Amino acid sequence: MASRDERKTPAQMYREFAKQQQAEKRQQAAAAKKAADAEAKRQRDEQKRLEAEQRRAERAEANREAKERAENARAVAAVLRGIDSREAQSERTAKAQAAAYERKRKADEIQALRDEADRKTDEVTELVEYIDHILAGRDRDLADLRTSTDVDPQADDGQLFADAVCSVLNGLNYLQGRDVVTGTYEPEARRLVLQVDLPRKTNIPVAREYKYVASKKLIEPIARKDAEVQVLYRKLVAGIALSALDYTMQITSPELVVEVVLNGHSRGTDPATGQKINPCLVTVQAEREQFGTLVLDSPELDAVQCLHHLKALITENPYDLIPVTPIIDLEFLKKYKLAGEVAALAALDHRTDLMKISPYEFEKLIQQLAEAMGMKSWRTQNSQDDGIDAIAYREEPFNTGVCVIQAKRYSKTVPVEAVRALYGSMAQKKAATGIVVTTSKFGKASYDYAREMGRITLYDGTHLKALLLEHMGLDVLIGRS
Structure with missing residues (x-):
């Protein structure tokens, strides 16, 4: 006996076939979809893989670049460290050289001052030796x-x-x-x-x-x-x-x-x-x-x-x-000579000759000269020669007192004994100073004695003429007696 399925009608069979066809289509569509999804997934996975590889490659490149940069940085740092080291060394060397130069400069400066001190000392020593x-x-x-x-x-x-x-x-x-x-x-x-x-x-x-x-x-x-x-x-x-x-x-x-x-x-x-x-x-x-x-x-x-x-x-x-x-006094003599020349032109040959006037006139002339020189209280002493001995009073600051004056109208050198005699008269009269005036001259012994005593002044013929000219305006001659 035929099964129930075998008794299906064509319509049923068609429907079943159609269903089967639809089921197959659905299966194919599902398979196609599955395949498409799988392909899409594969593509996605491949894309992800590629992206991952790209990222890995980028990371690797980045790492390489970073490593290269690091290596470059280390190289640069090393170079810089070397430069810094050289610069530091150069700076240290420069500082050391500068310090050494400064020390040398100071040492040279000190030595120069010491040498200068020695040089000045040598100059002083040489000058002292020169004087000695x-x-x-x-x-x-x-x-x-x-x-x-x-x-x-x-x-x-x-x-x-x-x-x-x-x-x-x-x-x-x-x-x-x-x-x-x-x-x-x-x-x-x-x-x-x-x-x-x-x-x-x-x-x-x-x-x-x-x-x-x-x-x-x-x-x-x-x-x-x-x-x-x-x-x-x-x-x-x-x-x-x-x-x-x-x-x-x-x-x-x-x-x-x-x-x-x-x-x-x-x-x-x-x-x-x-x-x-x-x-x-x-x-x-x-x-x-x-x-x-x-x-x-x-x-x-x-x-x-x-x-x-x-x-x-x-x-x-x-x-x-x-x-x-x-x-x-040189200036005194020159002044006398200059004035004497002027007076001589005026007086020509009419000047008074001290060797030809009388003893009294000579005495009065010496008195007038003493007064013109600032002496007072003239008092003549007894005289046994052609000169005069007199006592005068001098009134000058720090030089006040009795002055003994002795005049010698000589043509020859006044002997030293006359000067010594004056000093004796000074002691006798308690005179502060003494003056010997002559128409002639004094010897060296007289000048030495006067300087030794310290209070005696000697006026020779030249000085007598000069004193008369300076204090009295008289230009005189001293001829031979």
């Missing part, structure tokens, strides 16, 4: 220069001769300079009177030495004692004075010059007034014969003691420019 041996450095063998002073000593009242001598002296050692030495000549006495401008006291080193003081980083002078400065300046003054005397004796003829009076002056400023001054610091009267006995080249000779031997007056305090009174 000043006579040894004077010019020698000057007799040939006498031809340069071969000028008529009577011409122009001896001034041409004096100028010629001074011209030669001004070119010699220690005296170089314009008008350092000036002078005049007295033909009657065959005497040169010279004035020498001495070096200023600033030429004496007030420092004994110089030292570098490390704490102050400077050079300081070590002061010389005031007494040492005084001694040095006196040595300088004495050395130049003796050298100038020696020069004068060498360049002048013994027949023309038998005596030289030298006054040494130094220019400065008076601290009390601020005025310029030119005081006389040394004055000496040297006879050629006595001067010739000196051994100036002896290493044992002391210039200051030598001047004292010559009876010179030399200030005890030259550095402070304390003056002494010149034996013969």
Whole structure:
């Protein structure tokens, strides 16, 4: 018997077939969908894989680049570290070099100051040695220069001769300079009177030495004692004075010059007034014969003691420019000569000759001169010679008292005994000062004695004429008796 299925109608069968077809279509569609989904999934997965690989590749590239950058950075850092190290080393080297240079500079600066201190000390030492041996450095063998002073000593009242001598002296050692030495000549006495401008006291080193003081980083002078400065300046003054005397004796003829009076002056400023001054610091009267006995080249000779031997007056305090009174004042003589020339032109040959007037007239003339010089209370003493002895009273600041005056109208040299006699009269009369005035001249012994006693003033014929001209306007002659 046929099954129930076998009894299906075509319609049923068609429907079943249609269903089967639909089922198959559905299955195919599902399979296609499944395949499409699978493909889509595969594509998605592939896309994801590709994207993942791309990301991995990008990460790898990024890592590579990062690594490369890191390596580059490390390389750059290493280079920079090397540069920094070199720069640091260079900087350290530069600092070390700068420090070394600064140390050397400071050391050189200190050494330069020490060298400068030593140099200044050496200069001071050399200057002191120069002063100590000043006579040894004077010019020698000057007799040939006498031809340069071969000028008529009577011409122009001896001034041409004096100028010629001074011209030669001004070119010699220690005296170089314009008008350092000036002078005049007295033909009657065959005497040169010279004035020498001495070096200023600033030429004496007030420092004994110089030292570098490390704490102050400077050079300081070590002061010389005031007494040492005084001694040095006196040595300088004495050395130049003796050298100038020696020069004068060498360049002048013994027949023309038998005596030289030298006054040494130094220019400065008076601290009390601020005025310029030119005081006389040394004055000496040297006879050629006595001067010739000196051994100036002896290493044992002391210039200051030598001047004292010559009876010179030399200030005890030259550095402070304390003056002494010149034996013969050059400016006074020049003033007299200039005024005398003018008066001579007016008086021509009508001048009074002191050797021809009467003793009474001579006495009155000396009295009038004394009064013109500021003396009072004139009282004449008994006299046994052609001169007069008198007592006068002087009224001057710091120089008040009795003055004994003795006048000698001589044609020959006044003997030293007359000067000594005056000193005895001064003691007898208790006089403060004494004056001997003569128409002739005095010898060296008289000047030495007067300086030794200290209160006696000597006026020779030249000075008498000058005093009469200065104080009374009288131009006189002193002829032969």
